[in-house]
Amino acid sequence: MASSSIPAGGHSDPTRRDFLMVATGALAGVGAAATAWPFINNLNPAADTLALSTIEVNVTPIQVGQAVTVKWRGKPVFIRHRTPEEIKEAEAVPLSALPDPQTDNARVTDTAKKVRPEWLIMIGVCTHLGCVPLGNKPGDPKGEYGGWFCPCHGSSYDTSGRIRKGPAPKNLVVPEYLFTSDSLVRIG
Known part of the structure; x- marks a missing residue:
C-alpha cells in the first residue's frame, strides 16, 4: 500500500x-x-478646522434693512434682513434679464425647505476674481440695483445677490444653512 x-x-x-x-x-x-x-x-481634518466647519448666528439683533458680515471658513458671509420692498424688487426681475438665471425663492430657501424671504445669507466673495463686494454698511456703494457692488471690476449685484451687470459670471454663492430656531441660523 x-x-x-x-x-x-x-x-x-x-x-x-x-x-x-x-x-x-x-x-x-x-x-x-x-x-x-x-x-x-x-x-x-484637525479639530480647529472641524470647529469652524459650521457656525451659529443669532439673527435677532439684525433689524429690517440691516446686514451683518460674519466669518465662516475664512470667508465673509453676508446676512441681510431684507425689507418687503427689496423682496418685491427681487421677485419682480424676469429671469431673462439675469446673466445667471435663478429665482429669488431658490436663493433664500434653507436646507429644511422653509422659505424665509426676509433673510438673505450668502458668501460675500465676488464670483469674478474673489474680491469682497461693498454694500453691507451705510455709505457703501450698492451699485445700480440696490444690492452689492464690487469696485474692482464693476460687478453689480441686486437685492438677492444675483449678478446683474459686470464681468462676474455667477451669482453670489448661497452656503448651506438651516434655521434651527426663529433666532438662530446654522451655516455650514
Missing part, C-alpha cells in the same frame, strides 16, 4: 507549528494596522 500524508489517527490534527503560523500572521496584521493608523488618522 502506498503511504499517505494522513497520520495514523485518520485525520489531520493541527500541529503546534500551524498554531504558531496563524498566531504570527494575526500578530503581524495587528502590528501593521497599529503602525498605519497614525498615518491614516493624520488625513482627518
